[in-house]
Amino acid sequence: MRTDAFALRHIGPRENDLEKMFSTVGVENMEQLIYETIPDDIRLQSNLDLDTAMTEYEYLNHIQELGKKNKVFTSYIGLGYHPTIVPAVIQRNIFENPGWYTAYTPYQAEIAQGRLEAILNFQTTVIELTGMEIANASLLDESTAAAEAMALLFDVRTRDQKKNNVNKFFVSEEILPQTLSLLQTRSTPIGVELVIGNHETFDFSTDFFGAILQYPGKYGQVNDYTDFIAKANANDIKVGVAADILSLVKLTPPGEMGAAVVVGTTQRFGIPMGYGGPHAAFFATKEEYKRSMPGRIIGVSQDANGNRALRMALQTREQHIKREKATSNICTAQVLLAVMAGMYAVYHGPKGLKYIASKVHASAVTAAEALNKIGVYQTNTSFFDTIVVKADAEKVRTIAEKNEVNFYYIDNETISISFNETTSLQDINKVIAIFAEAVGKEITKVTALTTENNFPTLLERKSEFLQHEVFNNHHSESQLMRYIKKLERKDLSLNHSMISLGSCTMKLNAAAEMLPLSMANWNSIHPFAPIEQAEGYQIVLKKLEQQLNVITGFQGTTLQPNSGAQGEYAGLMAIRAYHISNGNAHRNVCLIPASAHGTNPASAAMAGMKIIVTKTTEKGNIDVEDLRAKAIEHAADLSCLMVTYPSTHGVFESTIKEVTKIIHDNGGLVYMDGANMNAQVGLTNPATIGADVCHLNLHKTFAIPHGGGGPGVGPICVNDKLVPFLPSNPIIKVGGEQAITAISAAPYGSALVCLISYGYISMLGSEGLTNATKHAILNANYMKARLEEHYPVLYSGEMGRAAHEMILDCRGFKVKGIEVTDIAKRLMDYGFHAPTVSFPVAGTLMIEPTESEDIAELDRFCDAMISIRKEIEAATAEEPNNELKNAPHTLAMLTANTWELPYSREKAAYPLEYVAENKFWPSVRRVDDTYGDRNLVCSCAPIEAYI
Incomplete structure (x- = not known):
């Protein structure tokens, strides 16, 4: 055995565990399992054509040598990106700490109170520096945030009957060039007409619904926009301002000038330039627009005991609920970077x-x-x-x-x-x-x-800011180090236990992949530096594009989209450009199966497409005959099909080639959602199933950390039909010969974290990648075999196999008074994050173990689920005072003088023997979501609360 092989460290199950796993699953060997899982007609006939796998030691030497090819010049380029000092205490304790970077989006608030507090600090910093009333938990970059501001102002214009049919949007010529490019991309499909000009000569015509200004301007000019905004407001034109957050420490905030929205980037707050990202953008607006605001908002609520608790607020705004009615398709923030920027404000304080x-x-x-x-x-x-x-x-x-x-x-x-x-x-x-x-x-x-x-x-700024205790109490390194650790202890991350989220692929983020992110010759380069100064980056990024081409079977890749949702949008915009180039601008119908991710219809709506939903069968598969009928019905206008493969239900549908042929026969193209690519790599690929374009979630299949809800990267890979339309950048030449305008601000999106995926692929190689996929499928089917005796499993392939994930049906437990949420909260007492709750089917749990988990961890999780099943059996609807309904149980509950519950403290806190070895304590009891939405507070308490 090669003990220096990276695959040995990345893939969880050991060789001597396989026999037991195969026996449990009911197969002789791995090949039989894969044969029974993936349709034979889409299996790859040869190995991936990739370089020989490197060891960790070889890779780190390799990336250091490549780093020397980057020339780190002193940068005065500006344009929204600046050299910054990352405080060492933040770099070591957050940026390089798996307790922070391996966490998931804080949907399970009780085990994410630390991250939620850190993001609340970020929101408070943004609200106070911008002078606005409400801010979100970050967006992808300044330019996409500006595009979201335009979309919000376009959305809220309909509240004013006089503006119902108005579609002009004024853009100051002072705007950053990359932001103008994004506004051009996003405006056309939704019917917004951009008018670019000098704000001093703007006529405030009633033809305009909104305007956006840059503060200071792209080349540094500071303008007083007070009169402009007052005149605009008087004419029912709402104004957005893209602002430099550091300048707002000294300059009058746009909120005090009357702005409706303020956006920008917090990169200057201790985040490396990283050749373009990732960086946390900010978005602040007025309370009255909170229902139209994109992204996530962290709010203050209370738990079951009435104690203060934080949570993600106003979730009904999100695209997974609003679907084709969504104004934004954002599913990714930049939480890790927002946490760092917020801590930068905490560390330095107002002074x-x-x-x-x-x-x-x-x-x-x-x-x-x-x-x-x-x-x-x-x-x-x-x-x-x-x-x-x-x-x-x-x-x-x-x-x-x-x-x-x-x-x-x-x-x-x-x-x-x-x-x-x-x-x-x-x-x-x-x-x-x-x-x-x-x-x-x-x-x-x-x-x-x-x-x-x-x-x-x-x-000159007159108003005070950041007077709250948290920004005035942690200015020595020991104070901040302890504060960061205090918050970290409240969060359950991958360094504690597996996070079995279906669709989200929470796999190992290997240390060797992460180390280069801290190297100065990788993280200190400006994205608009002359290209010859970034030779190391050019080699890595081009190589990563080639690797992804090989893996997907396609001919071209752009790394520019900096989230999966942006990748969806980029893929659809490339399809749109293809049809327009062929004289078929009328082709705008997008077919989407009913089971699709909520971002799919939201992305299609943003791309200006007409959405037609196709049926799924009782088994959860695409209803081929309904799809065929709708494709024929709309053949004259058919643009594309959006399909997830394996399906959102965790199944390799055997009809996939028939499905893609139907679309092509009727003049459309096929977009494949790559959310489930972890079940394809090395075994099949999007080109083989007949897709024309796919997006990949590098933060899922290709090992970039989720970071508490971001960073993410969502490149698109395309066939030769779509290569000419890959997106451009206004400063650094990238993209195809007929490139669409920019999808994100930087030419290569979040280039810094692309190093992680480059390392992942380079250290696994063809054999390692393929084995990772096989073990992901094995792990899922092992858990399925163990759990299906206790829980109904919804949907499986024709031979009874799951792909890399499965859905447990918990709807039948309602007769016992138990909801799927109760199971999710009870899992916390067992030391686990819940699987994906109520997606894609309400009342279910979707479980995906990934290949990184070993049999001991899989068994611990299965034992917890089986133990919970016994607790459900003992529950009655008439007596809801049980360990499930009261979960999670906190340390404060267990150590209180009185205990009046009908089960023991031991049963509450240590339901299985293994829990006591490494107990994770939720820091609050179950959070009251309704209270938090009714009483929305999304910033730190005012100074009076501390007096």
Whole structure:
């Protein structure tokens, strides 16, 4: 046995466990199981054409060598991305800590109170710095957040009858170029007409429903938008503002100017640039728009004892419920990065943030004054961190790059310079020296920063912010370290036990895959740096695209979409562009099976498609005859089918090739949702089943951590028909020959975390990837075999097999007074996160173990479920005072002086022997969802609450 093989560490079951597992499942060997699971006509006939697998040691040496090909120049490019200082205490205790990065989205609030508090801190920071009333738990990046702002304003316009048919949206020419590209992508399909212009000459016509401004502008100009917003509001035009969050420490917040929405990125709050991401965007708006707000909101509620407890609020807004009526398809936030940004605010507090913002501004003013003295004149009349100077751009570029410095060159004689938190006096003198050499002047070294401001006194921030205790109590490293640990202890993550979420594939995030993210030559590069400075990245990203092409059987890949939902949208927009290019713009009908993910119809609606739902059979499969009838009925206008494979019900449907042929025969293309790709890799692929495009969840199948609900990456892989339409970027050339406009802000999306998937594939190789898939299927069928004696299992393949996940039907327990939620909460007492609850079928649990779990962990989970089944049997509807209805049980309950429940404390806390070895205590009792929605509070308590 090769003990240095990465597959040995990644795949859970040991060789000597297989015989027992096969016996339990009822097969002779792995090949029999795979034969009985995957239809023979879609099985791959050869191994994946990938490089030989590397060991962990070889891979880490390899990635370090590639990293040396990246040139980390001092960056003054700006445009929404800035060098930043990641506090070491946050890097070590959050960014590099599996207790934080392996957690799942906090749908089970009782075992996620730490993360929920950290996100509440983030929301509070955003609300107070923007001057708004409500903020969400983060979005994907600034540009997509701006597009969401446009969508929200378009959605709420219908409340004003006068604006019902108005579709024009004003975009300031000061907007970031990547944001303009996103607005162009998102506006056309939903019928919004963009009008780009100068805000000073805007006529406030009644033809407009909204506007968006940049604050400060893309090249640093700080404008006072108070009058503009007042006039817009007077004309029923609602205004969004894309704002630099660090500048809001010193400048008047847009909320105080009357803005309806404020968006931006928190990358400056201690998040590495990472060649474009991941970074947590923010979205803040008015309380009255909360039902139209995209993304998740963390709210304050109470538990069964009336104690304060946090939860995800207003879930009825989300796309999985609203489906084709959703205004957004967002299912991914950037929680890990939002937690870091929130902790940055906690660590520095208001005084620290004021010091940092003042130093950044002083650096810009000092440099501007020194450059003016040598005849390099600064042209912004008012600025925060970015100055614009006049000089020979080509001459300056040559000297700057020789000195390993990057500026942004607007045109041949105009240069933008953005200063940042890392800028020192030495850096400022280097900048001045570069320009002095270009113009042939001597310089006097700068020895101190100026104390002058270079923006109007009227725009100086007067309001206080972050006065709450949490932002004023953790400024030493030991204090913050203990606060982070206190929160971490309240959260159940993969470093405690398996998280068996169906559809979400919570697999191992190996340490060797994660280590490069902390390396400076990978995480310190600006996404708009000259491409020759990112040679290491170019090699890795192109190689990852090739690897994903091989795995999917397709010819092209874009890594730009930074979530699975964005991947869905990108795939549909590529299909739309394909039809338009063939003169078939009328092809807009999208067929979606009734069992599909809620993001599917939401994405199709955003892509401007007409959604036709097709039936599923009693066995949960696509009703082929209904699909055929609808495809023929809509043949003249058919755009595509959206299909998940294996199905959302965890089954390899044997009719899949017939299904895809029906679509192609009627002029449509096939989009495959890659959520269940963990059951395909190395055994079949989207091209073989007849798909034209698929998205992949790199945070599922390809090992990027979920990070508490993000980061995610959702690349799309396409066949040669769609390669020309892969998305572009306005600054760095990427995409196809007939590229659609951008899907996310950065050219390669969240490039930094793509290193993880590159490592995962490189260390597993063809054989390892295929074995991972086989073991995922084995683990699922082993659990199915153990549990189906105790729970009805909904849906299975023609030979009785599950794919990589299964659905347990819990609806019959209602006669005992037990709901599926009770089982989910009781599992916490056994030390487990619940499987996926009530998706895709209400009243069920969907379980997916992944290949990373060994037999001991699988058995622990099965033992817990079987024990719970016995508890259900003993329950009665007439007497609901049982261990299921009272779950979860907290330490406070168990150690209270009185115990008046009809079962023992031991039964409550230690229902099985193994639990006592490693007990996880939920920190609150069951959270009251209704109370939290009725009394929505989504920020830290006001200062008065601490007095």
